Amino acid sequence: xxxxxxIASAALFAALTASSIAAPPTAPTAxxxxxxxxxxxxxxxxxxxxxDWNTELPLVDLMKMSRQWISQQKGQSWGKGxxxxxxxxxxxxxxxxxxxxxxxxxxGLGQHIPSGQFVLLFDGKGTLxxxxxxxxxxxxxxxxxxxxxxxxxxxxRITAIDPTDYPKNIRVLVPGSEKTYKTEPFSPAFxxxxxxxxxxxxxxxxxxNNTEVAHWADRTHVDDFSYANRKGVPVELMVxxxxxxxxxxWFCMPDKADDDYIRNFATLVKQQLSPKRKxxxxxxxxxxxxxxxQTKYSQQKGAELGFxxxxxxxxxxxxxxxxRSVEIFKIWTDVFGGHERLVRTIAWQAGSSWWTDHIVLxxxxxxxxxxxxxxAPYLTYLPSPGGKTLDSDKIAAGTVDQILDxxxxxxxxxxxxxxxxxxxxxDKYQLQLIAYEGGQHLVxxxxxxxxxxxxxxxxxxxxxxxMGAIYxxxxxxxxxxxxxxxxxxxxxxxxSKWGSWGVLQNWDDNPATSPKYQAIARFAKANGQxxxxxxxxxxxxxxxxxGK
Numbered sequence: 001x002x003x004x005x006x007i008a009s010a011a012l013f014a015a016l017t018a019s020s021i022a023a024p025p026t027a028p029t030a031x032x033x034x035x036x037x038x039x040x041x042x043x044x045x046x047x048x049x050x051x052d053w054n055t056e057l058p059l060v061d062l063m064k065m066s067r068q069w070i071s072q073q074k075g076q077s078w079g080k081g082x083x084x085x086x087x088x089x090x091x092x093x094x095x096x097x098x099x100x101x102x103x104x105x106x107x108g109l110g111q112h113i114p115s116g117q118f119v120l121l122f123d124g125k126g127t128l129x130x131x132x133x134x135x136x137x138x139x140x141x142x143x144x145x146x147x148x149x150x151x152x153x154x155x156x157r158i159t160a161i162d163p164t165d166y167p168k169n170i171r172v173l174v175p176g177s178e179k180t181y182k183t184e185p186f187s188p189a190f191x192x193x194x195x196x197x198x199x200x201x202x203x204x205x206x207x208x209n210n211t212e213v214a215h216w217a218d219r220t221h222v223d224d225f226s227y228a229n230r231k232g233v234p235v236e237l238m239v240x241x242x243x244x245x246x247x248x249x250w251f252c253m254p255d256k257a258d259d260d261y262i263r264n265f266a267t268l269v270k271q272q273l274s275p276k277r278k279x280x281x282x283x284x285x286x287x288x289x290x291x292x293x294q295t296k297y298s299q300q301k302g303a304e305l306g307f308x309x310x311x312x313x314x315x316x317x318x319x320x321x322x323x324r325s326v327e328i329f330k331i332w333t334d335v336f337g338g339h340e341r342l343v344r345t346i347a348w349q350a351g352s353s354w355w356t357d358h359i360v361l362x363x364x365x366x367x368x369x370x371x372x373x374x375x376a377p378y379l380t381y382l383p384s385p386g387g388k389t390l391d392s393d394k395i396a397a398g399t400v401d402q403i404l405d406x407x408x409x410x411x412x413x414x415x416x417x418x419x420x421x422x423x424x425x426x427d428k429y430q431l432q433l434i435a436y437e438g439g440q441h442l443v444x445x446x447x448x449x450x451x452x453x454x455x456x457x458x459x460x461x462x463x464x465x466x467m468g469a470i471y472x473x474x475x476x477x478x479x480x481x482x483x484x485x486x487x488x489x490x491x492x493x494x495x496s497k498w499g500s501w502g503v504l505q506n507w508d509d510n511p512a513t514s515p516k517y518q519a520i521a522r523f524a525k526a527n528g529q530x531x532x533x534x535x536x537x538x539x540x541x542x543x544x545x546x547g548k
Contacts, residue, residue, distance in 0.1 A: 046204065047202060057187050066226045069090075070103060093166045121169075128157065193491075199487055206252055208232075212256065216261045219235070239268070256297065279332070280372075288321075343434075344370050349376070375433070376437035381403070381406065383454060390406075475522075490503070
C-alpha cells in the first residue's frame with residue numbers, strides 16, 4: 001500500500017469506531033461453521049508495483065515497466081509536445097514536425113543498474129536513440145548499449161517514424177536475456193529471491209488502489225506497450241509467475257469490475273493455473289481506508305442499495321463490501337465448480353475488531369460464503385508534529401534504540417492484541433485468520449515526512465539488527481495467535497520518507513546482511529519453507545546500540 005499507510009492512524013480508527021458504536025447492529029451468536037480448508041502458518045509476500053522506478057527488476061524487458069510516452073516539441077517546455085497518435089497497444093504511430101517522444105528507464109536504480117550490455121529490439125521503421133549510454137552497435141531493429149553506471153537511468157527516444165511501418169514491439173532487455181526473454185520473462189535473480197513463498201499477493205501488480213478498470217476490455221494484454229498503465233499486469237503473467245514459483249496467487253478484484261470481468265478473470269485463471277495451486281480472492285483493497293476511491297465508491301453503492309443509515313455512510317460502505325465480496329465469491333465458485341481451491345477472503349482493518357464482528361462478517365451472513373478473515377497487523381509507529389505520544393521533533397532528536405524500544409514495548413503488544421482479538425472473532429465465525437499485509441510501519445505522518453533527521457532515524461531503525469529480533473517476537477505472536485498465511489508488505493523497494501516497506505531496497509542487495517530479510521527467512525523456515533535468496537542466519541544477532 002506504500003504511501004497509503006500514512007493515513008492508517010489511530011485518529012481514523014477512533015473516529016470510525018466511535019461513530020459506529022452509536023447504534024450497533026446485533027451480531028449473530030451461533031454462526032453455522034464453514035468448510036474452510038485449514039491454512040497453515042506460512043510466509044507470503046506482496047510484490048512491489050511495476051514502475052520505471054522499480055528497484056526489484058522482476059522482468060527482463062524493462063519496456064514493460066516504463067511510464068507512458070512523453071511528448072516533446074522543440075522550442076517548447078518539457079513534456080509540452082502535441083497529443084500523440086497511438087495504436088491499440090500504445091505504440092506511437094506518427095510524429096509531428098520538430099517533435100519526438102521518450103520514456104525514462106531504471107529511474108530508481110542509480111548505481112544498482114545491472115552491469116553489462118543491454119539490447120533494444122524493435123519492429124518497424126524509425127529512428128530510435130538511447131541516452132546516457134555508450135552505443136556499442138546500431139543496426140536496423142537492434143541497438144546494443146551500455147548505460148553509464150554513474151548515471152544509472154537512461155532514456156529511450158524516438159525521433160523519426162515511418163507512419164506506414166511505425167516502430168512497435170519495442171523491447172529493452174537487461175544483460176544476458178536477449179536469447180531467452182521470449183520463454184523466460186522473469187529475472188532469474190527475482191525468481192531465486194522469492195522461491196519458497198507460499199503466496200504472492202498481486203495487489204500492487206494489479207494497480208488495485210484507485211483503479212478505473214471496470215470491464216474485461218479494460219484489461220492489460222501481454223503484448224501491450226507497458227504494464228505500468230494503471231490497469232495492472234496481465235493476468236496471464238501473474239499466473240505464469242505463480243506456476244513458476246509454486247506459490248498460490250492472491251488476486252484483488254477491482255472495485256468497479258462488473259460480473260463479466262470477474263467471470264472472465266476467473267475462467268482464465270482456472271485454465272492456466274496449476275491444479276496444485278489455491279487461489280486467494282479478495283474484493284479490492286482496504287475498502288475501509290478513506291485514502292482510496294474504493295472507499296467512497298463502496299459508500300455510494302451501499303447508499304444506492306439502501307444499506308445502513310444515511311447518517312453513517314461508512315457503515316453502508318462496509319456492508320456493500322461484504323455484499324459485493326459474496327457476489328464475487330459466487331462467480332469464482334461457479335467457474336471453479338466449487339470452492340475447494342479457493343480462499344474466499346474478507347479483509348478489514350486489524351484494529352477494528354468491532355467492525356468485523358458487527359458490520360462486515362454478519363451482514364447478509366457473508367461469513368457463510370467466506371473462508372478467511374485477513375488483517376494487516378502492522379507494528380504501527382506514526383510520529384507526527386506535536387503528537388502527544390509520538391512527537392516527530394522529539395523523536396528526531398533521539399536515537400534509533402529509543403525508537404526500537406517503543407516499537408518493542410508498545411507497538412508489538414498492540415499488534416499482538418489485534419491478532420488475538422481478530423482470532424477470537426474468526427473462531428466465532430469458524431474462519432481462518434490470515435494477514436493480507438504486515439511488517440514494520442515506521443513512517444511519519446502529517447508534515448513529519450519532511451523532517452530529514454526523523455527520516456534518517458526511521459530508515460536506520462529498519463536496518464538495525466534489533467529490527468530482526470523484534471520481527472522474531474512479532475512472528476512468534478502471529479503463530480501463537482493461530483494465524484495462517486502472512487503476506488508481508490512488501491518485497492523490494494527503496495526506503496524513503498514515505499516509508500521503508502521493502503524487505504530489501506534493491507534487486508542486488510545481499511539478503512545475508514538484511515535483518516528484515518533474515519527474520520522473514522527464519523519465520524519461513526520455522527514453517528517448513530526455504531527462501532531461495534540467501535542462507536538463513538539461524539539465530540537473531542545480538543541487539544546493537546545504534547545511537548543516533
